[in-house]
Amino acid sequence: MSKNLTTREEDYSKWYNELVVKADLAENSGVKGCMVIKPYGYAIWEKMQAELDRMFKETGHQNAYFPLFVPKSMFEAEEKNAEGFAKECAIVTHYRLKNDPDKPGKLMVDPNAKLEEELIVRPTSEAIIWSTYKKWIQSHRDLPLLINQWANVVRWEMRTRLFLRTAEFLWQEGHTAHATRSEAIEESEKMMNVYADFAENFMGIPVIKGLKTETERFAGAEETYCIEALMQDGKALQAGTSHFLGQNFAKAFDVKFANHEGKLEHVWGTSWGVSTRLMGALVMTHSDDNGLVLPPNLAPIQVVIVPIYKSDEEFAAVSEAAQTLVSQFRKLRVSVKFDDRTTQKPGFKFAEWELKGVPVRIAIGPKDLENGTFEVARRDTLTKEVVQKDGIVTYVNDLLETIQQSLFNKALDYRNSHITKVENFDEFKDVLENKGGFISAHWDGTPETEEKIKEMTKATIRCIALDRVAESGVCVLTGKPSEGRVLFAKAY
Amino acid sequence: MSKNLTTREEDYSKWYNELVVKADLAENSGVKGCMVIKPYGYAIWEKMQAELDRMFKETGHQNAYFPLFVPKSMFEAEEKNAEGFAKECAIVTHYRLKNDPDKPGKLMVDPNAKLEEELIVRPTSEAIIWSTYKKWIQSHRDLPLLINQWANVVRWEMRTRLFLRTAEFLWQEGHTAHATRSEAIEESEKMMNVYADFAENFMGIPVIKGLKTETERFAGAEETYCIEALMQDGKALQAGTSHFLGQNFAKAFDVKFANHEGKLEHVWGTSWGVSTRLMGALVMTHSDDNGLVLPPNLAPIQVVIVPIYKSDEEFAAVSEAAQTLVSQFRKLRVSVKFDDRTTQKPGFKFAEWELKGVPVRIAIGPKDLENGTFEVARRDTLTKEVVQKDGIVTYVNDLLETIQQSLFNKALDYRNSHITKVENFDEFKDVLENKGGFISAHWDGTPETEEKIKEMTKATIRCIALDRVAESGVCVLTGKPSEGRVLFAKAY
Numbered sequence: 001m002s003k004n005l006t007t008r009e010e011d012y013s014k015w016y017n018e019l020v021v022k023a024d025l026a027e028n029s030g031v032k033g034c035m036v037i038k039p040y041g042y043a044i045w046e047k048m049q050a051e052l053d054r055m056f057k058e059t060g061h062q063n064a065y066f067p068l069f070v071p072k073s074m075f076e077a078e079e080k081n082a083e084g085f086a087k088e089c090a091i092v093t094h095y096r097l098k099n100d101p102d103k104p105g106k107l108m109v110d111p112n113a114k115l116e117e118e119l120i121v122r123p124t125s126e127a128i129i130w131s132t133y134k135k136w137i138q139s140h141r142d143l144p145l146l147i148n149q150w151a152n153v154v155r156w157e158m159r160t161r162l163f164l165r166t167a168e169f170l171w172q173e174g175h176t177a178h179a180t181r182s183e184a185i186e187e188s189e190k191m192m193n194v195y196a197d198f199a200e201n202f203m204g205i206p207v208i209k210g211l212k213t214e215t216e217r218f219a220g221a222e223e224t225y226c227i228e229a230l231m232q233d234g235k236a237l238q239a240g241t242s243h244f245l246g247q248n249f250a251k252a253f254d255v256k257f258a259n260h261e262g263k264l265e266h267v268w269g270t271s272w273g274v275s276t277r278l279m280g281a282l283v284m285t286h287s288d289d290n291g292l293v294l295p296p297n298l299a300p301i302q303v304v305i306v307p308i309y310k311s312d313e314e315f316a317a318v319s320e321a322a323q324t325l326v327s328q329f330r331k332l333r334v335s336v337k338f339d340d341r342t343t344q345k346p347g348f349k350f351a352e353w354e355l356k357g358v359p360v361r362i363a364i365g366p367k368d369l370e371n372g373t374f375e376v377a378r379r380d381t382l383t384k385e386v387v388q389k390d391g392i393v394t395y396v397n398d399l400l401e402t403i404q405q406s407l408f409n410k411a412l413d414y415r416n417s418h419i420t421k422v423e424n425f426d427e428f429k430d431v432l433e434n435k436g437g438f439i440s441a442h443w444d445g446t447p448e449t450e451e452k453i454k455e456m457t458k459a460t461i462r463c464i465a466l467d468r469v470a471e472s473g474v475c476v477l478t479g480k481p482s483e484g485r486v487l488f489a490k491a492y
Numbered sequence: 493m494s495k496n497l498t499t500r501e502e503d504y505s506k507w508y509n510e511l512v513v514k515a516d517l518a519e520n521s522g523v524k525g526c527m528v529i530k531p532y533g534y535a536i537w538e539k540m541q542a543e544l545d546r547m548f549k550e551t552g553h554q555n556a557y558f559p560l561f562v563p564k565s566m567f568e569a570e571e572k573n574a575e576g577f578a579k580e581c582a583i584v585t586h587y588r589l590k591n592d593p594d595k596p597g598k599l600m601v602d603p604n605a606k607l608e609e610e611l612i613v614r615p616t617s618e619a620i621i622w623s624t625y626k627k628w629i630q631s632h633r634d635l636p637l638l639i640n641q642w643a644n645v646v647r648w649e650m651r652t653r654l655f656l657r658t659a660e661f662l663w664q665e666g667h668t669a670h671a672t673r674s675e676a677i678e679e680s681e682k683m684m685n686v687y688a689d690f691a692e693n694f695m696g697i698p699v700i701k702g703l704k705t706e707t708e709r710f711a712g713a714e715e716t717y718c719i720e721a722l723m724q725d726g727k728a729l730q731a732g733t734s735h736f737l738g739q740n741f742a743k744a745f746d747v748k749f750a751n752h753e754g755k756l757e758h759v760w761g762t763s764w765g766v767s768t769r770l771m772g773a774l775v776m777t778h779s780d781d782n783g784l785v786l787p788p789n790l791a792p793i794q795v796v797i798v799p800i801y802k803s804d805e806e807f808a809a810v811s812e813a814a815q816t817l818v819s820q821f822r823k824l825r826v827s828v829k830f831d832d833r834t835t836q837k838p839g840f841k842f843a844e845w846e847l848k849g850v851p852v853r854i855a856i857g858p859k860d861l862e863n864g865t866f867e868v869a870r871r872d873t874l875t876k877e878v879v880q881k882d883g884i885v886t887y888v889n890d891l892l893e894t895i896q897q898s899l900f901n902k903a904l905d906y907r908n909s910h911i912t913k914v915e916n917f918d919e920f921k922d923v924l925e926n927k928g929g930f931i932s933a934h935w936d937g938t939p940e941t942e943e944k945i946k947e948m949t950k951a952t953i954r955c956i957a958l959d960r961v962a963e964s965g966v967c968v969l970t971g972k973p974s975e976g977r978v979l980f981a982k983a984y
Contacts, residue, residue: 031611036624038556064531065528065529066521067523074522075599079597089588090584090587095580096579096580097574097578097581097612099578106568109583121613128523151644156587168559
């Protein structure tokens with residue numbers, strides 16, 4: 001198959017958009033701003049879900065499901081949260097269509113079916129969940145309450161991009177309630193660490209753990225922890241957030257518990273989420289001009305076997321060898337596909353599986369059968385080697401682990417070489433324009449300066465890294481004193 | 493714990509409502525008609541999902557995800573489908589809230605943020621999916637297209653009941669496209685059979701497979717296959733449907749494929765779904781006046797171990813024995829909980845796990861340790877027996893299978909004894925009022941008679957059973973000729 005993929009060098013943004021569609025991950029739908037996640041893309045998302053769900057359950061969380069709709073009065077109860085999301089809400093106002101008397105065969109909104117109170121399609125579920133927690137929490141014995149939800153949410157975005165920014169997206173949102181401030185902070189940090197572990201060890205994406213500035217904080221949170229990744233074009237991507245909510249939602253929804261002394265106190269909350277946005281991060285971290293590059297942990301097909309043959313006899317012999325491999329791989333729980341389509345040539349198949357990012361390709365032809373060796377190709381390095389037939393399954397199984405690790409290392413090297421310390425604003429602009437990546441710079445700590453830098457350069461403070469060292473210096477913009485560096489970048 | 497559960501005899505409907513809430517399955521939310529699925533209920537739903545998902549994938553289906561919203565013009569394209577759902581649609585008309593100038597701290601819908609075209613929150617996804625299939629299908633090589641989606645849907649119901657009828661519910665919806673009529677019919681029947689297999693062998697709910705009458709058919713389908721179950725109060729419940737859509741949606745959305753001769757033809761479609769309604773069927777098929785009775789396949793906790801002790805020493809000895817059992821059960825992948833709460837007495841724990849339907853309870857006290865025997869209680873029969881400690885894990889593991897089978901058999905006996913043949917309308921009314929269940933009766937085949945019977949008795953035709961035998965007779969209401977019996981019942 002011909003891939004005709006724009007190269008990253010030519011136009012990174014176009015490369016991304018084309019790749020997501022051509023590799024069958026997702027496409028735009030007939031509904032403005034909403035995407036269709038195609039089966040191949042959804043299979044990757046399912047693998048992310050399964051691993052995250054396992055990690056959440058191992059850390060004591062249970063799944064539940066809360067309503068899609070939030071009545072307006074409930075939505076506005078936590079004012080900062082409401083204010084933060086009010087400008088991008090889908091609002092249900094009516095509950096019935098009727099035949100349009102002026103246009104036969106057409107329907108219209110029935111004006112007699114107006115809701116007494118408008119319903120907001122959840123942009124996030126704190127309001128509906130905390131209004132429920134009021135019923136669930138009475139005593140310290142009901143705490144901690146550790147709940148997660150897998151759901152769709154809607155934020156009305158005008159400029160959308162597949163996976164990165166869509167009006168509707170899929171995510172998980174954890175919502176927990178605790179007896180003490182320190183327990184809730186511990187939970188927020190724990191879940192940030194779960195996300196970092198998942199991003200690095202499962203997705204092969206190195207991340208920086210940090211705190212958001214006040215400006216970038218979740219609306220209604222006291223503190224937002226985040227993991228920040230770096231894409232190949234030098235732009236940052238927020239890959240997950242975990243919020244310490246303080247008692248904000250407990251106060252807004254009057255959620256109190258009787259402590260050990262029997263006194264009523266407001267509970268402490270957290271919320272945390274990752275979304276289908278991670279699919280975008282996956283694509284932009286590992287893939288190349290030939291198409292997707294998938295870490296073996298996330299590949300719906302980890303190994304593809306392509307037969308090379310000219311005659312029916314050759315096909316039969318090659319198929320037999322392939323089927324033996326298939327059953328051996330399955331025993332090791334390696335996901336394998338034997339591409340036995342007779343309608344396509346090997347070259348077409350090679351290109352297709354390259355485009356779709358299958359980590360390992362094995363080609364088997366009549367000569368290989370004679371020699372007792374098969375050709376093994378790695379998607380990540382685009383290298384080939386000839387491997388002895390005996391033991392090839394174990395060899396490839398080990399290779400999958402090597403690839404997983406190698407992808408992470410490569411991304412880590414890139415990321416580490418793209419954290420640049422700058423000492424003044426000229427350097428700042430120079431690095432931002434000519435190199436990209438994270439810029440480690442002193443900042444005077446004010447939202448005003450943060451805003452000015454954003455206006456001037458489009459760079460935002462991605463985070464205050466948790467592992468930053470205390471270092472006194474002067475703000476790159478204002479020259480005012482600073483106690484430590486923060487990480488700036490242009491971001492998705 | 494005190495259960496205070498209304499008995500089925502007293503008020504079946506009240507018993508159901510109370511049980512769903514008290515057993516922590518679900519509760520009403522602050523959003524009219526929408527429910528909160530609580531962790532214990534959601535854990536059961538997750539088990540259903542996992543099994544169904546496995547069955548769908550084994551039959552060649554892939555998961556994908558399509559938008560929550562359907563633009564009005566797309567919604568109305570298939571006229572019958574649109575007409576069928578128009579009266580119960582949640583409609584998004586605006587995309588922004590703003591501060592209400594008259595009410596400080598309150599929000600109002602921003603009249604300047606009116607959508608050009610209204611969006612319907614999907615009540616079902618045929619429209620959005622077939623509008624996508626138009627892009628995905630060109631050639632016979634693209635067929636069959638076998639897709640499933642796990643999603644939430646909204647149907648604006650005025651009278652709602654937890655799980656059985658809620659404005660928002662969770663479900664899966666399969667949508668497939670085929671080259672021929674017969675292939676599509678085969679698919680519809682296959683998925684009906686998958687549902688029946690799942691209901692009977694996984695949920696322990698016997699079902700009758702059949703066809704819906706024209707009146708009861710899915711809006712936009714040529715034929716609706718269904719599985720019908722019978723609840724303990726003699727009312728039927730439609731547990732799943734599978735629709736043969738003919739070329740209706742292909743024509744409405746202009747979905748054509750080039751056949752082997754290169755000629756363009758409209759494709760043939762199916763759709764099929766089951767929902768969180770199955771949770772209601774589960775409760776009403778097996779449970780009793782003491783609470784839930786869960787089939788072992790669906791029980792989040794299959795075995796609970798309750799310690800009996802007076803002193804700390806006794807507790808330590810009993811706990812040790814319990815922990816040994818726990819690890820043995822886990823090896824067999826039996827889901828087990830050791831209820832070591834020191835805040836509750838054994839009697840409270842017994843009642844709580846009974847209410848929550850845990851299939852097997854093991855009690856261990858100091859005397860049991862002396863005797864080398866434990867007390868094993870079955871939730872379904874409420875019987876107890878003393879079992880030798882050695883081999884108890886294998887014994888209980890086998891017992892779980894026995895219980896699974898026994899629940900199905902019990903439900904089957906009840907169902908079979910509640911299919912009553914009647915020959916005239918007096919008998920019909922008598923059986924309906926005094927016995928309930930399915931009434932097997934002759935019907936003249938007209939929607940008018942069906943409607944009249946419904947008006948007079950509230951009974952509807954649940955299905956034309958697939959295994960019915962040809963038998964000429966006369967309609968119970970009109971005396972007109974009939975070629976076979978159909979099954980009537982009052983239904984949920």
